[in-house]
Amino acid sequence: MLEVINLVKDFSCIRAVNNVSFNLSAKTITAVIGPNGAGKTTLYHLISGELQPTSGSVKLNGRELVGLSPHKIVKAGIGRSFQITSVFPSLTVQQNIRAAVIARGDRQFNFWQNLQSDISLKQTVSEVMSLVGIENLATTPLQHLSHGDRSLVEIAIVLAVKPLLILLDEPTAGMSQSETNRIVELIRYLQQEMGCTFLITEHDMEVVFNLAELIIVLHQGSILAVGNSEEIKNHPDVRRAYLGV
Ligand SMILES: Nc1ncnc2c1ncn2[C@@H]1O[C@H](COP(=O)(O)OP(=O)(O)O)[C@@H](O)[C@H]1O
Ligand SMILES: [Mg+2]
Structure with a gap:
């Protein structure tokens, strides 16, 4: 459904997203994880169109999204959370x-x-x-x-x-355990019962391992590993760089 191809985002003196490529299938939950500054939010903004990539491509069911306004990207089928305080x-x-x-x-x-x-x-x-x-x-x-x-x-x-695809940037940030559980249950319900497709960035590893079928680990803007929760938990580079093992 979603193809991200060689996506790059340079800010003045830093490459926040470095040649990132991955595919998402419909009706799946994918999580992007990584330490602070890994490039998760930047990647999110590149897909939703709030930021223009330096290079690379994002396609939704074959249609190029790079260059479209955020509003057009919503219309193309990418739903994203936004700062509700601005409503x-x-x-x-x-x-x-x-x-x-x-x-x-x-x-x-x-x-x-x-x-x-x-x-x-x-x-x-x-x-x-x-x-x-x-x-x-x-x-x-x-x-x-x-x-x-x-x-x-x-x-x-x-x-x-x-939307065809729902992007959520750290949906459980700052939440109590019971609020977190409710969000996790809701996301799972929407995927399983309603066939929704999710790409979420998340810092809470328990949420990620609980929810995501596919996990993409970002480290300094690059993809360090991709896999299911078992593969990610046991991945030597991830353990070293992120889980601190
Ligand atoms: N608008 C910006 N201008 C300059 N640098 C930025 C900007 N947004 C993010 N960065 C930098 O890009 C890197 C990735 O940030 P971000 O995508 O917010 O990471 P994460 O969400 O994984 O914590 C960080 O080094 C951050 O300081
Ligand atoms: Mg972030």
């Missing part, structure tokens, strides 16, 4: 999801408001809230949510545009 803190969860669907979305919800599009918009909003299990938060203003609930709302907003 509308005083509006409710329901209103925010609704706004996200309209702003990022389907032509069907654009511009010509009519009864039919209003009904299908309401349906989309309530479907994603129930999928994520946040119906109880529908009328809560965003600013009153806990950190964990805010992440669930972020995932709901991503789902609302029905």
Whole structure:
């Protein structure tokens, strides 16, 4: 589904992503791991279009994404989490999801408001809230949510545009154990029951080993290893460079 080919990103004096290539299949969960500064977030931004690569290619079902605006990349089928604090803190969860669907979305919800599009918009909003299990938060203003609930709302907003591939950058960062578990369960449910495809960056190794079928280890911008959790746990270079063994 996703092909990343020889991707390079240079900042002024550092090569943050160095010739990275990998493929993702549909309906899988892949995690990108690596120590701080390894290039995970940069890679994420290169795929979502917030950063332009120095060279290389990113293809979604054969279509080149490099050069498209972030908005077009969302439309092409890549959903990504974003800073929800930049949305509308005083509006409710329901209103925010609704706004996200309209702003990022389907032509069907654009511009010509009519009864039919209003009904299908309401349906989309309530479907994603129930999928994520946040119906109880529908009328809560965003600013009153806990950190964990805010992440669930972020995932709901991503789902609302029905992406082919979902990118999440450290979805459990700063969360309690129970909030982390809930996110892990949700991601697994969405993959297994809904056939969603995920690429996540994650620092929590327990989450990664628990969730990801394929793990890509980045080290100083380059791929150090690729494999399943057993292969990664036992990989000598990974143990040396990352697990500190
Ligand atoms: N906008 C930027 N300008 C200059 N250097 C950057 C920028 N963003 C990231 N870097 C550098 O690129 C490297 C990779 O960073 P990042 O992708 O954030 O790593 P990670 O997410 O794995 O912690 C780091 O050395 C970081 O300092
Ligand atoms: Mg990062």
